Amino acid sequence: MNLSVEGSVLWEPTEEQIANSNITRFQNWLKQNKNISISTVQDLWNWSIKELETFWAFVWEYGEVHSSTPYHQVLSSRRMPGAKWFEGARLNYAQHCFRYVVPSKTAIIFQSENKGYQEFTWEELLRKTASVANYLKEQGVQKGDRIVSYMPNIPETVIAFLACASIGAIWSSCSPDFGSNSVIDRFRQIDPVFLFAVDGYQYNGKTFNKKEVIERIQQEVPSIKKTIIVSYIDSFEPTELKNSENWEKTLHSDAELTFEQLPFDHPLWIVYSSGTTGLPKPIVHGHGGILIEQIKLSSIEQNFTTEDCIFWFTTTGWMMWNSLIGGLLSGATIALYDGSPTYPNLGVLWDFVNKSRVSIFGTSAAYIDLCMKYNFRPKDYFPLEELKAVISTASPMTENAYKWVYENVKKDIWLSSTSGGTDVCTAFVGGTPILPVRSGIIPTRALGVKVESYDDNGNPIKNSVGELVITTPMPSMPLYFWNDKDNVRYLESYFETFVNVWRHGDWIQINDDGSCVIYGRSDSTINRSGIRMGTSEIYKIVDAIPEILESLIIDLEYSGKYSFMPLFVVLHWGVKLTDELKQVINEQIMQNLSPRFVPDAIYAIKEVPKTLNGKKLEVPIRKILLGMSIEKSINPDSMVNPKSLQYFVDFALHINSMKLNEQKQLNYR
Numbered sequence: 001m002n003l004s005v006e007g008s009v010l011w012e013p014t015e016e017q018i019a020n021s022n023i024t025r026f027q028n029w030l031k032q033n034k035n036i037s038i039s040t041v042q043d044l045w046n047w048s049i050k051e052l053e054t055f056w057a058f059v060w061e062y063g064e065v066h067s068s069t070p071y072h073q074v075l076s077s078r079r080m081p082g083a084k085w086f087e088g089a090r091l092n093y094a095q096h097c098f099r100y101v102v103p104s105k106t107a108i109i110f111q112s113e114n115k116g117y118q119e120f121t122w123e124e125l126l127r128k129t130a131s132v133a134n135y136l137k138e139q140g141v142q143k144g145d146r147i148v149s150y151m152p153n154i155p156e157t158v159i160a161f162l163a164c165a166s167i168g169a170i171w172s173s174c175s176p177d178f179g180s181n182s183v184i185d186r187f188r189q190i191d192p193v194f195l196f197a198v199d200g201y202q203y204n205g206k207t208f209n210k211k212e213v214i215e216r217i218q219q220e221v222p223s224i225k226k227t228i229i230v231s232y233i234d235s236f237e238p239t240e241l242k243n244s245e246n247w248e249k250t251l252h253s254d255a256e257l258t259f260e261q262l263p264f265d266h267p268l269w270i271v272y273s274s275g276t277t278g279l280p281k282p283i284v285h286g287h288g289g290i291l292i293e294q295i296k297l298s299s300i301e302q303n304f305t306t307e308d309c310i311f312w313f314t315t316t317g318w319m320m321w322n323s324l325i326g327g328l329l330s331g332a333t334i335a336l337y338d339g340s341p342t343y344p345n346l347g348v349l350w351d352f353v354n355k356s357r358v359s360i361f362g363t364s365a366a367y368i369d370l371c372m373k374y375n376f377r378p379k380d381y382f383p384l385e386e387l388k389a390v391i392s393t394a395s396p397m398t399e400n401a402y403k404w405v406y407e408n409v410k411k412d413i414w415l416s417s418t419s420g421g422t423d424v425c426t427a428f429v430g431g432t433p434i435l436p437v438r439s440g441i442i443p444t445r446a447l448g449v450k451v452e453s454y455d456d457n458g459n460p461i462k463n464s465v466g467e468l469v470i471t472t473p474m475p476s477m478p479l480y481f482w483n484d485k486d487n488v489r490y491l492e493s494y495f496e497t498f499v500n501v502w503r504h505g506d507w508i509q510i511n512d513d514g515s516c517v518i519y520g521r522s523d524s525t526i527n528r529s530g531i532r533m534g535t536s537e538i539y540k541i542v543d544a545i546p547e548i549l550e551s552l553i554i555d556l557e558y559s560g561k562y563s564f565m566p567l568f569v570v571l572h573w574g575v576k577l578t579d580e581l582k583q584v585i586n587e588q589i590m591q592n593l594s595p596r597f598v599p600d601a602i603y604a605i606k607e608v609p610k611t612l613n614g615k616k617l618e619v620p621i622r623k624i625l626l627g628m629s630i631e632k633s634i635n636p637d638s639m640v641n642p643k644s645l646q647y648f649v650d651f652a653l654h655i656n657s658m659k660l661n662e663q664k665q666l667n668y669r
Contacts, residue, residue, distance in 0.1 A: 008399075010406045011415065011437040018434045026300045029062055041432050041444050042514040049450040052078065052472055056292065056448060060086070063295035066099070067091045068261040075473065080500050081490065083473035086264040086288055093268050093287040094129075094165035095259035096295075100306055100331025101126060107328070108155050109309065109356045112338035114202040114233060117355060120155055125162075130257035132163035135250040136194065139226055143168025143260055146192040146270070148224075150183060150210070150217065152176055152201050152338040153316055156230045156247060158325065160196045165268060165287070168260040169194075172270040172282075175317035176201050178612060180213045181637040184220045186272050189282050190482050191223040196247075198232040204340040209235040218242060264288030265479055271319055271422050273493075274611045275638040281489055282482035285425055293426050293476035294326035301447060302416070303389065303433050304360065306331035312362035313337060313349055318613050319422040320362060320393065341367055346376045354382035361387060364394040365401060365417070366614055372404040373549055373572075379408060389414040393427070394614065396518045398540035402439040417442050419518045421504060423494070424476045428468065428504070429516045442516040449474055453510045458498050465509045465534070467522055470502040477502070507534045524618035526555040526565065528596045535618060541592045542567065542585060547575045552608045553599065554622050564655070566625075567599035570607060577604040603651075609644045624648045625655070 018024055027044065030036040038044045048055040053074040060074075067089040076084035103123035111117045141147065147164045151157040152175060164171045172190060174183045176198055187195075195217065200209040218224055218241065229238035230247040238246045265286040272280035298304040310327040311334070314320035327334045335356045341349050353361050371378070378384065390405055390413060397417040405415050416431025419442065428451050435443045445451040453466035481490045497503040507519035519534030526533045535553055542551040549570040556564045567585070571577060582602045589598050609617040620634035625648060636642035 007438045007441055009436045009438055010402055011411075011413065013414070013434055013436070021433045022300050022303045022305075023432060023434055026062060030058065034058065041435055045445055045447060045514060048447040049472060052448065052450075056085075056475065059292060059296045059300070059448070063292065063299055064099075065091065065292060065295065066095065071264070078472050080470075080473050080502060081477075081487065081495060083477075084265070085473075085475045086292075089264045089288060090261040091264065091288060091291065092166065092168075092259040092262055093291045094162045096291055097162060097325070097328040098122075098126060098129075098257070099329075102331075106333050108158060109333060109335040110155050110337075111352055111356075112152070112154065112202070113205070113340070113343065114207075115154075115338075118155075125155075125159065126257060128159045128251060129162045129166065130255050131253040132159055132250045133166045133257060134253040134255035136163060136167060136169065138253075139194070141167065141169050141194055143262065143266070144170065145194070146170045146172060146190045147194040147196070148187050148190075148192040149173040149316065150176055150178075150195065150197040150214065151230060151316060152198060152232075153314060153321060153336045154198075154230070154232065154338055155336065157196070157316055158334075158336070160228075161269075161325065166257060166259050168262050168266060170267045170270060170284075172272075173316045173321070174272075175315035175612070176208070176210055176213075177203065177315065177640075178317060179637050180216045180220075182275070182612070182635075183213070183217055185275060185635075185637065186280050186282070187217065187221045187224075189279065190270055192221065193223060193225050195221075195224045195227040196230070197227060198230045199238070200233040200235045202233060202339065204343045207233055207235075209233070211236050211241070214241060262287050267479060269322065270482055271322065271425065273422065274613065274615070275635055278635070280638070281484075281493065283423060284479045284482055285476060286479050289475040289477070289479075290322075290326075290425060291329070293424075293474070294323070294329055296447060297323075297426060298326055298330045298332075301430065301432065302360070302391070303414075304330040304332050308332040308359045309335055309357050309386070310360045310362070311335035311337070311353060311356065311358040313341060313364075313367065314362075315613075319425050322425055324362070342370070346371060346374055347378065347381055350378040350382050350384070353387060354384055357386040359386045360389045360391065362391040362393070364614065365392050365397045366395060368392060368397065368401045368404065369543060369550070371408070372401060373543075377408045379410060384410055387413060389416065389433070391416045391418060391431075393418045393420070396520060396536045396540075397440070398544065399440040400540070400544050402437070419506065420446075423478060423504070424474055426474075426476050428470070429508070429518070438515075440517065442518065444514055445510075445516065451508070451510070451516075453508050454498065454501075454503075458501070462510055462512055465507050465519055467497070468504045468506040468508040468518075469498060470504065521618070524622070526553065526597065528555070528563075528565070533593070533597055537593060538567075538589065538597060541588050542569065545581075545584060545588060547572055547581055548585075550608055552605070552616055552618065552621065554618060554625055556622065556625055565597075565600050567602045568605045568608070569602060571604055577602065605644075605647055607641055607644045609642075609648070610640050611638055612640050614640065621648050625652045627652055 069090045071086040071089035101122045107122040107125040108120040227244040238244045268287045312320045312324040418427040418430035420427035429442045450472040494502045509517045520536035552568040623633040
């Protein structure tokens with residue numbers, strides 16, 4: 001098995017690409033307008049965190065932020081939590097989304113499993129947003145009211161959000177693949193007055209009617225006074241539900257779109273933590289913080305322009321949907337796709353990328369791994385002439401995944417692996433288009449974000465793995481959690497480990513040159529005889545074996561008894577977990593990692609338990625295997641595949657009732 005060597009150069013920008021990049025334009029602007037000469041990316045990062053207030057003031061100026069009143073100061077204090085940004089400024093996020101309107105130019109491209117390819121102009125987007133905003137005001141919606149959405153990644157969702165933001169109402173969204181309990185657990189915490197929903201949706205060729213779920217949401221969230229139904233699959237008449245109207249009723253106004261001028265820290269939206277071990281945390285972000293962070297990201301770091309078409313494959317329940325909307329701030333076209341990434345085949349997203357002339361394709365490392373596992377070669381089917389960048393997030397990218405992109409998608413392409421979080425709705429670390437792409441390496445830390453790696457004693461370290469921490473404030477950090485008295489949950493989530501330092505919960509290695517490697521969640525670390533290792537290091541080895549689709553490893557320490565580390569693998573159809581295959585797995589781990597991390601046993605499973613956003617549930621599965629009940633380990637409604645838990649419940653009973661040397665294998669195949 002050939003493994004790509006970590007750090008090998010796979011792509012280098014040309015002098016022309018460097019000169020035409022947004023980050024170079026920003027450096028030139030600093031030199032010409034501020035007499036600040038900075039030649040390297042690392043020097044630019046150092047300056048941005050040393051001169052934090054000056055940096056963000058310049059982002060404000062360079063990004064042409066419109067404020068109806070001036071701000072008094074950039075930052076009240078660098079103390080966290082509690083930092084106040086741009087006090088005195090009044091602005092509106094949605095207003096900035098319409099600052100580059102060209103009426104006849106395409107603003108949104110859309111396609112789904114049940115709807116054909118469509119394009120919407122800026123004129124249509126502006127007109128419909130104005131109409132919906134006027135409708136909301138006529139219905140008595142006021143700034144500060146919560147408006148919730150139970151809709152997929154469709155144009156109506158974008159329009160409803162922009163209308164909501166324009167009047168100062170607070171947006172919150174769940175994807176319709178969320179079950180009723182998951183939605184109610186989220187929406188009931190924030191007392192919304194208005195609900196936008198679809199009558200159903202199609203996924204993987206199957207149609208799902210959501211009438212009963214909507215009825216239950218209306219019953220269980222009594223603060224909802226009105227529901228607007230988008231007839232997406234025409235499964236029922238909206239008037240069949242109480243206090244409900246059809247989406248078309250919102251579009252009859254010819255009103256002009258106006259923008260409520262709001263304080264910098266006025267809530268823009270509420271997003272949610274995964275809710276795997278309790279009620280999801282309702283995370284509140286502000287108009288100004290998200291605006292200036294997304295302007296920095298798009299107009300300086302990620303190379304967005306008015307000529308780009310940006311596509312993130314996402315649902316409305318993942319923060320990448322919120323990030324995708326930020327593409328409008330650059331005047332770019334945004335592309336929306338609703339459906340399965342594998343239906344009717346693995347080429348469906350690449351076909352959409354090609355047809356939509358997408359220049360920047362955002363996806364997850366898991367999707368790239370899936371294409372790689374099935375030996376899919378997009379370049380054999382699609383020219384992808386406009387595609388200039390692929391951005392990956394959600395989990396660490398393996399070295400082989402980097403290599404796959406350049407061998408199977410396009411040679412001349414900028415590949416950026418990023419890592420951040422829903423908590424800040426942006427990236428902490430990522431790529432830059434003016435540096436080479438090296439396999440397995442994230443080139444730089446985000447500008448204005450003081451990312452450090454801490455050891456267990458809270459000391460900054462370099463060239464070795466530690467806790468990812470943020471040691472100075474960011475504008476897009478949460479304002480607070482909704483209904484979190486005295487900020488108890490907020491403080492527990494980020495500031496409990498290190499005093500006044502944000503601990504994010506990821507393992508990171510920061511190298512001397514400023515580059516980084518993310519090793520996955522620090523709360524799911526493997527500890528073998530005192531040596532710690534992130535689970536992602538094992539996954540990238542095991543998942544590279546052709547017979548294996550994906551894997552899950554759990555480090556169990558039975559108090560006072562023994563340590564046991566099982567590896568669970570999902571096999572390609574028809575493959576059996578033979579002794580020979582187990583030997584291959586063990587040898588690969590020994591050769592590429594260490595004999596110390598060879599699993600004690602290997603088992604075949606049907607599927608890896610995952611959150612609704614596709615993340616492996618390592619910590620809850622560990623709790624179940626240690627004998628804890630499902631109810632105390634995880635909220636099944638936060639999962640995409642809750643039935644997968646039963647195997648691990650049975651497995652826990654088995655291993656807890658037998659000695660290690662008497663264990664029988666529990667294999668599905």
